[in-house]
Amino acid sequence: MFESAELGHRIPREVYRRREPALRAELLEAQRELKAQARFPVLIVIGGVDGAGKGETVNLLNAWMDPRHIRTHAFPAPSDEERERPRMWRYWRVLPPRGTLGILFGAWHTDPIVERAARTLDGAGFERRIEEVLRFEQMLVDEGVLLLKYWFHLSRRDQKARLEALSANRLTRWRVTREDWARFEQYDRFRKVSGEFLRRTSTAGAPWQVVEGLDPAYRSLTVGESLLAALRDRLSRPDPVAPARGPVPVRSIDRRNLLDALRLRQPLGREDYAVELERWQGRLARLSRDARLRRHAVVAVFEGHDAAGKGGAIRRATAALDARQYAVVPVAAPTEEERAQPYLWRFWRHVPRRGRFTLFDRSWYGRVLVERVEGLCAESDWRRAYSEINDFEAELAAHGVVVVKVWLAIGRDEQLVRFRERERVPFKNHKITPEDWRNRRRWSAYADAVCDMVDRTSTDLAPWTLVEADNKLYARVKVLRTLCERIESAIAAG
Amino acid sequence: MFESAELGHRIPREVYRRREPALRAELLEAQRELKAQARFPVLIVIGGVDGAGKGETVNLLNAWMDPRHIRTHAFPAPSDEERERPRMWRYWRVLPPRGTLGILFGAWHTDPIVERAARTLDGAGFERRIEEVLRFEQMLVDEGVLLLKYWFHLSRRDQKARLEALSANRLTRWRVTREDWARFEQYDRFRKVSGEFLRRTSTAGAPWQVVEGLDPAYRSLTVGESLLAALRDRLSRPDPVAPARGPVPVRSIDRRNLLDALRLRQPLGREDYAVELERWQGRLARLSRDARLRRHAVVAVFEGHDAAGKGGAIRRATAALDARQYAVVPVAAPTEEERAQPYLWRFWRHVPRRGRFTLFDRSWYGRVLVERVEGLCAESDWRRAYSEINDFEAELAAHGVVVVKVWLAIGRDEQLVRFRERERVPFKNHKITPEDWRNRRRWSAYADAVCDMVDRTSTDLAPWTLVEADNKLYARVKVLRTLCERIESAIAAG
Numbered sequence: 001m002f003e004s005a006e007l008g009h010r011i012p013r014e015v016y017r018r019r020e021p022a023l024r025a026e027l028l029e030a031q032r033e034l035k036a037q038a039r040f041p042v043l044i045v046i047g048g049v050d051g052a053g054k055g056e057t058v059n060l061l062n063a064w065m066d067p068r069h070i071r072t073h074a075f076p077a078p079s080d081e082e083r084e085r086p087r088m089w090r091y092w093r094v095l096p097p098r099g100t101l102g103i104l105f106g107a108w109h110t111d112p113i114v115e116r117a118a119r120t121l122d123g124a125g126f127e128r129r130i131e132e133v134l135r136f137e138q139m140l141v142d143e144g145v146l147l148l149k150y151w152f153h154l155s156r157r158d159q160k161a162r163l164e165a166l167s168a169n170r171l172t173r174w175r176v177t178r179e180d181w182a183r184f185e186q187y188d189r190f191r192k193v194s195g196e197f198l199r200r201t202s203t204a205g206a207p208w209q210v211v212e213g214l215d216p217a218y219r220s221l222t223v224g225e226s227l228l229a230a231l232r233d234r235l236s237r238p239d240p241v242a243p244a245r246g247p248v249p250v251r252s253i254d255r256r257n258l259l260d261a262l263r264l265r266q267p268l269g270r271e272d273y274a275v276e277l278e279r280w281q282g283r284l285a286r287l288s289r290d291a292r293l294r295r296h297a298v299v300a301v302f303e304g305h306d307a308a309g310k311g312g313a314i315r316r317a318t319a320a321l322d323a324r325q326y327a328v329v330p331v332a333a334p335t336e337e338e339r340a341q342p343y344l345w346r347f348w349r350h351v352p353r354r355g356r357f358t359l360f361d362r363s364w365y366g367r368v369l370v371e372r373v374e375g376l377c378a379e380s381d382w383r384r385a386y387s388e389i390n391d392f393e394a395e396l397a398a399h400g401v402v403v404v405k406v407w408l409a410i411g412r413d414e415q416l417v418r419f420r421e422r423e424r425v426p427f428k429n430h431k432i433t434p435e436d437w438r439n440r441r442r443w444s445a446y447a448d449a450v451c452d453m454v455d456r457t458s459t460d461l462a463p464w465t466l467v468e469a470d471n472k473l474y475a476r477v478k479v480l481r482t483l484c485e486r487i488e489s490a491i492a493a494g
Numbered sequence: 495m496f497e498s499a500e501l502g503h504r505i506p507r508e509v510y511r512r513r514e515p516a517l518r519a520e521l522l523e524a525q526r527e528l529k530a531q532a533r534f535p536v537l538i539v540i541g542g543v544d545g546a547g548k549g550e551t552v553n554l555l556n557a558w559m560d561p562r563h564i565r566t567h568a569f570p571a572p573s574d575e576e577r578e579r580p581r582m583w584r585y586w587r588v589l590p591p592r593g594t595l596g597i598l599f600g601a602w603h604t605d606p607i608v609e610r611a612a613r614t615l616d617g618a619g620f621e622r623r624i625e626e627v628l629r630f631e632q633m634l635v636d637e638g639v640l641l642l643k644y645w646f647h648l649s650r651r652d653q654k655a656r657l658e659a660l661s662a663n664r665l666t667r668w669r670v671t672r673e674d675w676a677r678f679e680q681y682d683r684f685r686k687v688s689g690e691f692l693r694r695t696s697t698a699g700a701p702w703q704v705v706e707g708l709d710p711a712y713r714s715l716t717v718g719e720s721l722l723a724a725l726r727d728r729l730s731r732p733d734p735v736a737p738a739r740g741p742v743p744v745r746s747i748d749r750r751n752l753l754d755a756l757r758l759r760q761p762l763g764r765e766d767y768a769v770e771l772e773r774w775q776g777r778l779a780r781l782s783r784d785a786r787l788r789r790h791a792v793v794a795v796f797e798g799h800d801a802a803g804k805g806g807a808i809r810r811a812t813a814a815l816d817a818r819q820y821a822v823v824p825v826a827a828p829t830e831e832e833r834a835q836p837y838l839w840r841f842w843r844h845v846p847r848r849g850r851f852t853l854f855d856r857s858w859y860g861r862v863l864v865e866r867v868e869g870l871c872a873e874s875d876w877r878r879a880y881s882e883i884n885d886f887e888a889e890l891a892a893h894g895v896v897v898v899k900v901w902l903a904i905g906r907d908e909q910l911v912r913f914r915e916r917e918r919v920p921f922k923n924h925k926i927t928p929e930d931w932r933n934r935r936r937w938s939a940y941a942d943a944v945c946d947m948v949d950r951t952s953t954d955l956a957p958w959t960l961v962e963a964d965n966k967l968y969a970r971v972k973v974l975r976t977l978c979e980r981i982e983s984a985i986a987a988g
Contacts, residue, residue: 032924055818059816063812067853068805069824071821081575174783289668318556318561324599326566335829337829359561361562
């Protein structure tokens with residue numbers, strides 16, 4: 001991995017001086033075009049050994065480019081707001097919007113490498129982290145992010161010399177910390193681990209570019225020219241139309257599916273309902289105050305046919321919770337700031353801190369439901385969404401978040417009755433729109449989408465619960481019961 | 495303040511049962527209309543004595559209304575991200591956007607009352623906090639926020655009885671903390687202090703509504719009806735056209751002004767510039783690493799005529815800083831999420847944590863410059879902006895943030911030369927727009943606006959520095975010097 005970066009690359013100072021002004025002008029011009037097109041963001045990830053000029057390069061890029069459209073983020077010890085959320089949250093929150101550049105000084109690669117080098121992470125754990133990084137970066141690339149990863153390298157001898165030189169100068173001494181020296185003692189181990197990590201996470205869409213850090217002129221020009229070339233290449237190409245991957249699924253030959261197999265009208269009378277409602281709300285209320293829940297959080301997803309009673313089910317759940325503890329997030333059209341980000345960004349921003357609940361009224365599953373059926377996104381987008389969603393929920397679960405997903409299922413006839421009632425009753429009138437009627441006409445296309453969704457995203461960590469909802473009372477109780485049981489098993493597991 | 499709320503208000507249970515369904519439907523309808531109009535947000539502030547039903551009322555409002563468009567926020571011990579920013583930041587970050595409701599369970603009133611009751615805040619400090627609250631709430635009201643403040647009260651005897659009752663019940667015992675009992679011991683003192691606070695912060699635009707908390711039916715209906723009435727009233731009225739306040743200022747009779755008094759072309763040659771630049775950048779670099787800066791942060795505002803060299807001055811400053819430590823925020827048209835919030839919200843969101851720099855390329859002063867001159871906001875809006883801006887900067891300064899504001903001043907002739915150059919040189923072309931030419935035609939209107947701005951917002955805490963910028967080299971050095979000197983005096987003061 002590092003062979004070519006230990007050759008002692010250098011360029012003459014005057015070559016640098018001659019090229020630099022033009023390079024800056026061209027970078028500025030490319031950056032202006034990036035802003036004007038606003039089609040994609042650029043994410044520059046900086047890693048490497050200490051003393052190889054990471055910081056200097058970041059400063060240089062900031063000085064060369066228009067500072068108004070570039071943001072640099074470093075990742076020191078996480079804040080408490082970050083610690084209380086899944087690992088990737090702190091990276092999601094700083095992703096650059098389209099048309100801008102983000103520089104990450106250290107990123108998701110840092111901890112796995114450092115921990116593995118220090119042997120606080122075992123081989124299997126390292127494998128899982130590599131896998132996580134690969135999937136995350138693939139998602140970024142699929143979302144159109146121009147992801148550039150630079151690794152600054154020094155040979156063992158050069159690193160030592162450079163750390164000593166920095167330490168000897170009063171103005172640069174602060175850059176060298178005790179940890180830097182401690183890590184240098186581990187040079188060979190670090191080289192081996194980072195080499196392995198770089199090799200494994202260099203993909204066609206986002207390869208690592210290893211830059212020898214010895215000579216400032218060489219490394220600056222290398223990064224500058226590489227950034228310029230990548231920007232120009234991408235700016236000159238139209239948005240890629242990614243091919244839909246995988247075979248077209250065949251619908252089940254006998255037309256039986258998951259939804260048809262449900263008995264949608266389940267018995268439960270008013271009186272029994274009152275008893276059951278109180279019982280499960282009481283249980284949820286006690287669970288929500290259970291001290292063990294402070295190590296967890298709850299993300300509940302409410303999906304279902306139009307008029308299936310999502311809102312009513314949500315209200316029965318929140319009535320059992322302390323209002324300081326939950327947020328209901330209605331998912332409608334994304335805002336402008338959300339549209340400038342990868343698809344899942346707008347859900348990541350609502351991930352709850354420990355001890356809290358977020359209830360999503362509709363969710364990230366919109367992509368594989370309405371967006372798929374109505375053709376609102378490219379086929380390749382909704383096809384890759386299944387695995388992205390599974391990754392997202394796995395990250396939540398890994399952090400102790402209880403992910404509860406319910407599908408409220410009603411029959412076509414029951415829906416018609418409810419639509420008619422909404423049209424008839426004045427204060428329900430606003431709940432029925434032409435869109436509802438349109439969706440209804442595509443009943444079977446939606447059924448296919450729902451069944452695919454359940455098949456592909458019902459996992460042990462985050463299973464789907466199908467709720468028979470022709471009888472609203474039964475559905476509300478089943479939703480409450482599902483919430484309670486999932487939370488109970490999570491806090492029992494610790 | 496509390497006399498009417500110690501009468502033992504009650505209503506019969508059946509009155510409540512009869513009214514409640516209709517009230518809920520009407521509240522939902524009003525909420526729907528609020529969402530549809532999306533003209534203003536509703537902010538409900540909840541305060542009061544312990545055991546008076548604050549939590550129950552918040553839960554009830556959440557159960558009654560559509561949970562998708564209502565958010566509740568409580569304010570336990572601040573997170574580190576909150577502690578490292580000015581006091582009001584945590585409230586700014588949760589303000590509800592237009593068309594939605596926010597419920598604050600405890601808010602900016604809590605700490606001053608609790609601290610004053612416990613005597614950790616002296617009389618003068620209490621006065622300052624009241625003043626701060628009054629100004630903040632006035633700003634909200636002026637921004638169109640429907641601000642409803644409910645205070646839940648219990649007489650001394652009733653509070654004791656209720657705390658005892660809650661403690662006796664297994665299901666409600668958790669609601670009563672040791673602090674609740676400790677505070678009860680201070681009942682008389684708390685009553686006196688909160689009474690004083692409520693009286694002083696009850697204004698025409700945002701009066702406190704004191705609700706006796708003894709009887710759940712009474713307090714629930716009282717809050718529900720009051721909220722409904724306030725919503726309906728406001729929904730039925732067009733946006734107020736607030737009268738411009740204060741007399742029209744008279745321009746100075748002899749036509750002399752602050753800008754004219756400057757000698758815009760100051761001498762500084764290339765060679766001296768190189769020396770000075772290195773000197774001040776080095777000084778800024780050392781200051782930025784000074785341990786004492788960790789108790790401060792820096793907010794630098796760059797304003798100036800078009801083509802005055804703001805970008806160049808910013809780049810010379812950031813070149814001296816560690817890229818992990820600063821952000822440059824370009825201020826252009828607000829995003830959709832920003833437009834749904836009070837004017838200063840989009841600047842609050844960029845307030846730096848301790849030890850960091852935010853450099854604003856244009857700023858909140860847009861309101862009293864371009865928006866005033868071009869008539870982009872109502873006269874009443876820019877007239878009140880001066881004091882709102884002073885409040886904002888005073889809050890920053892009170893938290894230790896160094897606020898540096900520079901105006902880069904060039905002459906009309908120099909501007910013409912630079913505009914022409916921008917038109918001529920291809921890679922500067924994008925920096926000149928028809929808007930620039932339009933602004934230029936209004937030169938004297940802008941000059942009036944600039945002079946008013948400096949007169950009204952140059953304060954001891956956050957003074958303006960006028961920078962003579964016909965010679966770019968001189969201007970860049972003066973900006974750097976200003977930054978250094980302001981930071982030095984701040985960290986010397988501690």
